[in-house]
Each structure stands twice: as structure tokens, then as C-alpha cells.
Amino acid sequence: MYHVLARTHRLRDLCGALICLLFSLACPAQASINGNAPASANKSLIITGASYAQEWKTPALPGYTVINMASCGLITSEVRARFERDVIELKPDTVLIWGHSNDVVRSEPQDMTSTKKKAQENYEAMIEQARAAGITPILATDLTIPIPDTMKEKVLSFIGNVRGKTDYRVEKNTEIKALNAWLREYAKTHNVKLLDLERALASGNGTRKVEYTRKDNSHITAAGYEAITKYVVSQMT
Template sequence: MKRIGFWLAVCCHVLAVASVATASAANRIVLPEHPTPDQRADIEQRLNDWPLLARYAKDNAAYPPPKPGEKRVVFMGDSITDFWGRPIGEFFPGHGYINRGISGQTTPQMLVRFRADVIALKPEVVVILAGTNDIAGNTGASSLEMIEDNLASMTELARAHGIRVVLASLLPVNDDVVKDQTSRRPPATIRALNAWIREYAAREQLVFIDYYAAMVDAHGALRKELSDDGLHPNAAGYKVMAPLSQKAIDSAFDSGNR
């Protein structure tokens, strides 16, 4: 506990100084100099479990092995996956798909927990939607190459364990409600990453879901009726995404590629 307290104090001091020195930085992390007990607990949790392996640990331990003939699918992602709910059955009736999204996460965090939250569950297919929070700098600055490397590493881990991979494009964003969405997630950067995901999926013979094309308006922004905050899909948005996901999952099973 002394060690945690020491590093907590160091982190708070450094970040407090950095927040003043970089007051104009769009993606800075700002922590109070004297955190409340709740804030302190949150900081300690992040220091002790950065990838949030604890989030699904009990659920994973209790999850039964696949039944003979079961077409098990795991959805891996951030809040856009997380907010689909558990189970995802409302949007996929008749399918017991497993949701392993965690709000706010970036691809390096997902890569660390990929074995526990995907491979250990022994799915036939994994659907990966990730990268928007990397662009936003949620866990520090990330280049496109860093995001691409993490997506490729998750793909390689899955294929090494006989899991078929579905890669999804990032959604567009808009500034209609939250004004900083496009500054934190520049549309040009989203398009560049999506172009790489499409090309990588084609090169590696993976199934690709183009959520972006289905949800973008004529101005390159997320269609207003599909989101309440310009970032996350609302119910109408998920209704657009669900059939695209199901078609991709069906294609993955039909392809036979692992």
C-alpha cells in the first residue's frame, strides 16, 4: 500500500503540473491535486488493473464450455460494443452472443485482455470494433501504426487459436450535441484507419463490416438520427449495425477461414 500511495502521489503531482503546462492540449489528462476517496480508489484501480481484466473475470470463470454445434461469437470493443448490453440478444434474437466491450478502452488495453475475454471463451468468431478511443488519446497519444499493430496482433492471436475474425470500421462522429467530437476524433484520421482496416481484412481474407458507410451523412459526419451524442449509436444506430454484424458473422462461418 505504501508503494501504491507513493506512485499515486507522483502521478497526481506530475499530471497536475502537466495539465497546467499543456492547458491548450485537446487530449490532456487532468487529475485533482488532492483527490477525493472515490477518485483515489479509481486511480488505484487503474494503476493495479490498467486493462480492466477484473471487469469480466467472474463471468468468464463461470461461463460454460461451448456446446456441440454451438456457434459462439464474442464481440470485443469499447463503449460502442459495451452499450449494446449483456447479452446482446435484443439486437440478435435467438443468438447467445457474448459482449466483452468496455467503455473508454483503447486497442492496447483490449490486446492485454484478449486471451481472458476472447480466447478463453472458445468462440468460433470474434467481432472486433476498436480504435476510436486511441485516436482520442484515452490512454495517451497513439499513431495510426500503433493502432494497426494492435488490431493485427489481436487478429493473429485469434487465428492462432482457430477463431475466425471479423473486423469492423470505426463509426463517423458529429458535433451536433457534443462540440469537441471531431476535434478529438478527426474525420480524416477515422477515414485513414478505416481504409487500413478494409485493406488489411482483404489481404488477410477476413470479414469486414463497413459500419462507417452505413452511418455517415453527405458531409462525412455521423447521421444525426443515429446518435444522441455524436459518438455512440442510439437504438436506431444499433438497428443499422445489427444486420450488418449478423451478415458478417454468417459470412465468417460460411468462409471457413480461421
């Protein structure tokens, strides 16, 4: 009787081992669920920011699984207010923070100094929050408003200067670029990776290429996003 039971137990153990083996072969992703991800697994990257970032959707970035949590119309204070929910709680490996143009566009000239200071504080707070949570932060410079390099634009600019009036686009671009310059210096000083989107889409006249801008003179065309993705891939690989 003892031998019969022993053989029965051995047969049951053998069947159990075979079932486990078959299950493991059928479910190769189980290792990553248990926290032992294979070395080749992609890192997770969250994009946060406003409409420019939102409309980039989930670009194909080698080595990353992208989640886009950006939302149209946000300023940096609102991105910061959502940072815990949109980024920290999801525990990504990396977060890309993109966007301060709404801060600038919505600010009155007399408030611009305080607006830029607040945007800087928001960036700093999000970088610190990400690093405290073990998340690698990446910063991105923002895009300028395009100004076509045409004779008509040059004439209008000359007339405006004679009359002592500053072009709205020039006024806003000056402040967007000032914050971009601050981001470059901050990233360099604090060892944060920076994606210089302003320069990646530059036309050569100090503003964004017209062909990368939709008819609203703000949002990005498909060609613009293709250029952004190509540039970012070159910087991330």
C-alpha cells in the same frame, strides 16, 4: 436359482436402459456438453472493444450466441492486453473486434502517426492470436463524429478555414477514417471478414448520421444500434 438370477439381471438391465432413455429425452442438451453439438446449434461470438461495442450488448444475430466482453473507455492496446482473458480463454467460434476511436480522440496531433501505427499493430496481433487459437476473427470499421449538414455548420466551417483553423471533428474524423481505410485493405489482403459500420451509418456528407448519435455527440442512439444490427445481420447470413 440360475434362471431366477438371470431374469433378475435382465430386468435390471432393462430398467437401466429405460432410465437412460428417459434421461436422454429429458436432457437433449447433453450432447453438446459432451462435445457432440447438434448441427443446428448456434456458434458462439464474442464482441470485444470499447463503449460503442459494449453498449450494443448482445444483439440477436441469427446463427450466433453473442457474448459481449467490450468495456467502456478502452483503446486498442487495452483491448489487446485483455484479449487472452476476454476472448481466447472463453474459446468462442468467432470474435468481433470493434473500436479505435478512443485511440484517435485521446491522441495529440503530434503523436497521431505513432498512435495509428500502434493501433494497426494491435489489430494485427489480435487477428493472429485469434487464428492461432482456431477462432474466426471479424473486424469492424469505427464510427465518425457526426457533423450536421446545416447552413450554420457550413458558415462556421468557412470562417474556420479563413482563419486557418481545423474543426476538431474534421481533424479526428480524418484519422478515424484513415484507420478505417487501413482496416479495409488489411481485411481484403488477409482474408478477414469486415463489417463496414462507418459506411452503414454514413449520412452522405462523410460523417455519421446525426440521428444515430446521442447528445454527447459521440455515443450511439437506440436507432443507431438498430441500424447496426440490421446491417450486421445482412452481412452475417
